[in-house]
Amino acid sequence: MNEKSITTITLKKINKKSVYQYIYEHRQTAKQQIVQDLTMGLSTVSQNLNVLEKEGLISRDGFFESTGGRKAQVIQIVPEYRIAVGVGILKNMFHLAAVNLYGEAIAEETVAVPFAQSDAYYDGIASSLESFLDRNGYDREKILGVSIATQGIPAPDGESVLYGEILHNTDMKLADFSTRIPYPCRLEHDSKAAASLELWNHPEIESAVVFLLNRNLGGAVITNHKVHQGLSMHSGTLEHICIDPEGPECYCGQKGCLETYCSANALEAAAQMPVKEFFPALRAGNDARLTEIWDAYLSHLAYAMKTANLLLDGAVIVSGYLAPYFKEEDCRTLLEKVDAASPFPLVREQLLVGTHGQYTPAIGAALLFIEEFLQSEF
Ligand SMILES: [Zn+2]
Known part of the structure; x- marks a missing residue:
């Protein structure tokens, strides 16, 4: 193969990829829009659309509302192609x-x-x-x-x-x-x-600490738009941050780890009821014991958030099983507790709450x- 044909093949691939990426990012678009924004010739765009459609990567269904001239066809990717x-x-x-x-x-x-x-x-x-x-x-x-x-x-x-x-x-x-x-x-x-899912949902995040509030607690650190792995892969394991050296025993062999206070298991043990029952009962607002348990939970979480934020000045993400149960009032309480203990307040925009729960x-x-x-x- 001579140099020229290799270049042509590469260019074709690049064009196909750019057209696909454009459609992917815009979700719904029209041919004329692609021609304009990618400054690509109409025939090149048409060719690429035909190839992408034939391979099943995109679909052309329906029309945009007419703005005067001929109605433009709606072009979108096939999200379940893979x-x-x-x-x-x-x-x-x-x-x-x-x-x-x-x-x-x-x-x-x-x-x-x-x-x-x-x-x-x-x-x-x-x-x-x-x-x-x-x-x-x-x-x-x-x-x-x-x-x-x-x-x-x-x-x-x-x-x-x-x-x-x-x-x-x-x-x-x-x-x-x-x-x-x-x-x-x-x-x-x-x-x-x-953390990868939270990053996917918030691509603007440069750095963050993720608190995975699952049955067992987990954590992760995001730096430079990437999940940090660490030398031996344990970056972000904030579940073993010590809250109280005299606290309850953790499965790691130490005492008073954050796991023993802020995992869903720990919350269930304190409340003596499953999470699914705990939150409706708590929100009903007539059980002082549950209100106290939840306040203590948020205090421990805020303590860890403050520590984490001193190490990494970025977003703080609450994720996992318990996250969908967090209400705006809980976020406010967390921020107040962090602010009361830290020289550097966390602003509301820094605190994000995941939405996918246990999945x-x-x-x-x-x-x-x-x-x-x-x-x-x-
Ligand atoms: Zn531990």
Whole structure:
């Protein structure tokens, strides 16, 4: 192949990608708009639209309201051209979430099977995954891959779990999944996967600390628009920040870790009722004991937020299972508590609250395949 034809092929790919990206970003657009904004010739744009439509990447359905002349056809990407699946593994259940090219969760499911380091368990995950895909009618060739979000910390090569004191899954291997699941697989730390989702939803964030308020507490640090991994992958594990050296025992072997105060498990233990019952009862406002428990919870969380913000002056994100239960009044209370203890007040805009609840890690893990696809030359 001579140099000239290589250049032509490269240019064609670049044009195709630019047209696709433009449509992706604008969600709905018209041909004339693309011609104008990309300063590309009409025939080049038409050619690329034809190719993209033929390959199934975009669709042309319907027309925009006429502004005088001929009505323009609506062009948009096909969000389910490819999908990725996230599996969120917890002690007593696992979550499944399918995500489209816009990073939207299009199907979610919880399977009440407790974790076990056994062939039967991993076989069960693989078969639940297939039934999930069947129930939602997903063609298998659309599946980019399956990300497993686990509570343990995966090794830098992503092949195994290095630290897994909650599930006792230190021996968990990527191969436990990839030998049973016929799609590309990856192993992700649930807290960092959750941070990926928050980052996806807030691409403007340069740096942040993420508090993953799940059944067990988790955390992550975002710097330079990326989730920080760390030398041995444990950046952001704020669940083991010590709140009180004489406090309750943590699963890590230490005492008084934030985990023992601010995990959903800790809240349930203090309230002696499930989270699902706790919040309606709390909001009813006639149980002083519950109000006190919630206030103590917010005090401990504010203490950790203050500490985290002193280390990283950026956004503070409340994410995971408990996040959708947070009301505006809780955010105000948190900010007041932080401000009372810190020389540097947090402003309301710095405090963000996630919306995907318990599915956050599964969705965030699946996004890694979506990001990879969007960056690829398709
Ligand atoms: Zn601990």
